[in-house]
Amino acid sequence: MRNISLTPNWLVRMLATASLGASLGATLSGCVPHSLESTEVGVRTVQFAVFGRTGVLSEPYPAGQTYFFLPVLNGWTVFDVGLQNLAMTQSPDSGARTGDDALNFKTSDGNDISVDVTIAWRIDPAKTPYLLQFVGSSRKEIEERIVRPVVRTVLRDVLNELRSEQFYDAGMRSEKAQQARGSAAHFLGPEGVLVDSVLLGEHRFNPAYEQVIKDKTVAEQEAARLRSESEAAAEQMKRELEVAKGDVNQTIETAKGEAQKARLKADSTYFQRDREAQALLAEAKSRTEGLKAQAKAMAGSGGHNMVKIKVAEALAGKPILFMPSAGGDLRTTNMNDLISRYAAMSAMGGSSPSQ
Numbered sequence: 001m002r003n004i005s006l007t008p009n010w011l012v013r014m015l016a017t018a019s020l021g022a023s024l025g026a027t028l029s030g031c032v033p034h035s036l037e038s039t040e041v042g043v044r045t046v047q048f049a050v051f052g053r054t055g056v057l058s059e060p061y062p063a064g065q066t067y068f069f070l071p072v073l074n075g076w077t078v079f080d081v082g083l084q085n086l087a088m089t090q091s092p093d094s095g096a097r098t099g100d101d102a103l104n105f106k107t108s109d110g111n112d113i114s115v116d117v118t119i120a121w122r123i124d125p126a127k128t129p130y131l132l133q134f135v136g137s138s139r140k141e142i143e144e145r146i147v148r149p150v151v152r153t154v155l156r157d158v159l160n161e162l163r164s165e166q167f168y169d170a171g172m173r174s175e176k177a178q179q180a181r182g183s184a185a186h187f188l189g190p191e192g193v194l195v196d197s198v199l200l201g202e203h204r205f206n207p208a209y210e211q212v213i214k215d216k217t218v219a220e221q222e223a224a225r226l227r228s229e230s231e232a233a234a235e236q237m238k239r240e241l242e243v244a245k246g247d248v249n250q251t252i253e254t255a256k257g258e259a260q261k262a263r264l265k266a267d268s269t270y271f272q273r274d275r276e277a278q279a280l281l282a283e284a285k286s287r288t289e290g291l292k293a294q295a296k297a298m299a300g301s302g303g304h305n306m307v308k309i310k311v312a313e314a315l316a317g318k319p320i321l322f323m324p325s326a327g328g329d330l331r332t333t334n335m336n337d338l339i340s341r342y343a344a345m346s347a348m349g350g351s352s353p354s355q
Contacts, residue, residue: 031068038064039082041125043132045075060128077137081123086143088152089116089201096143102204105156107164111209115159115167116201119151119184127192135191146191154183155198167203168217176200 036042042061046054061067069076089095090102102114123131123142136142158180166172181198188195205213298306 032071033066033068034076034078035066036061036063036078039080041079041081041123041128042067043077043079043128044069045077045132046073047075048073056129056133058129060125063125077128077132079123079125079128079131080139081125081128083196084121084123084139084143086119086121086147086151087116088118088148090114090204091116096148103152103155103159105160107167108161109163111164111205113164113167113203113205115155115203117151117155118199118201119147120196120199121147121188122194122196124189124192124194131192142193146188147193150187151180151184151195151198154187155180158183159200164205164209165213165216168213173200 034042040063044057044061044067046052046057048054063081087095088097088101088103090100092098092100095101100114103117104112104114107113121143123139131142136145158176162172162176177198177200181195184198185195204210
């Protein structure tokens with residue numbers, strides 16, 4: 001009978017564990033380091049696994065660190081998540097592609113136009129596993145497969161709403177660029193691409209039509225300038241009219257003031273002359289009353305005696321020569337009566353009485 005040697009179960013398990021440990025040690029000793037820069041994100045792909053599933057891991061590896069993986073069992077993809085510029089221009093030396101890469105489309109009024117465009121975009125770090133599975137494994141692939149076609153389509157849809165002359169309006173172009181950025185972000189955001197800005201560069205029409213547009217724009221600017229000058233002249237006339245009104249009002253008020261002064265002066269003069277006239281009238285009345293009283297007094301016997309006295313005083317010391325008049329006779333002349341009449345006529349300013 002043949003002898004059969006049996007190994008205990010615990011010994012078998014120990015040998016298996018030792019063998020696995022040796023294999024693991026050999027495996028770890030073959031790991032390769034993977035370092036990431038500050039703008040890089042890594043995505044690991046499990047290509048072979050004893051335990052677990054294979055494929056792209058859903059969690060990206062953050063920037064700025066170093067990771068160790070076996071080169072055969074794991075795939076490693078690095079994405080640059082920094083800001084990228086996609087320039088699509090007519091110049092072969094400045095764009096992302098050689099040759100004429102500008103955006104060509106028609107305006108809303110049917111004219112052909114070419115516009116240079118620059119797109120600033122970034123890869124969303126959280127979406128890098130998705131991008132690796134469904135879009136591409138590099139920035140260039142992502143740019144060519146989704147960024148470029150989506151942005152150009154969106155820009156055509158937005159910009160062809162403008163009329164030809166509106167492309168000369170910087171404010172209108174900026175507004176449409178912002179609208180295009182919003183639309184592009186709406187479509188590319190879920191795909192893992194962030195659109196920061198859309199910049200519209202030089203635009204070009206057909207040379208003949210472009211000259212027409214320039215001439216029209218110049219004419220509109222000239223019309224606007226003339227309109228502005230006309231409005232400014234009208235405002236100047238209004239200001240001058242207001243100044244003239246002010247001068248007229250000032251002149252009127254000055255004239256009113258002078259008239260008031262003249263009226264007050266006239267009133268004062270009238271009052272003064274009136275008082276003077278009243279005084280003269282009162283004086284004349286007083287003199288008249290005195291003369292009346294004197295005349296009344298003179299009308300009596302006392303007046304005759306006073307006249308006689310005054311005549312006697314006047315004739316005192318004066319020679320008196322009596323000359324007979326024609327047919328007169330001194331013998332029959334009443335000398336007393338003659339002298340009295342003479343004195344009375346002299347006192348009243350009359351001529352000498354005659355016989």
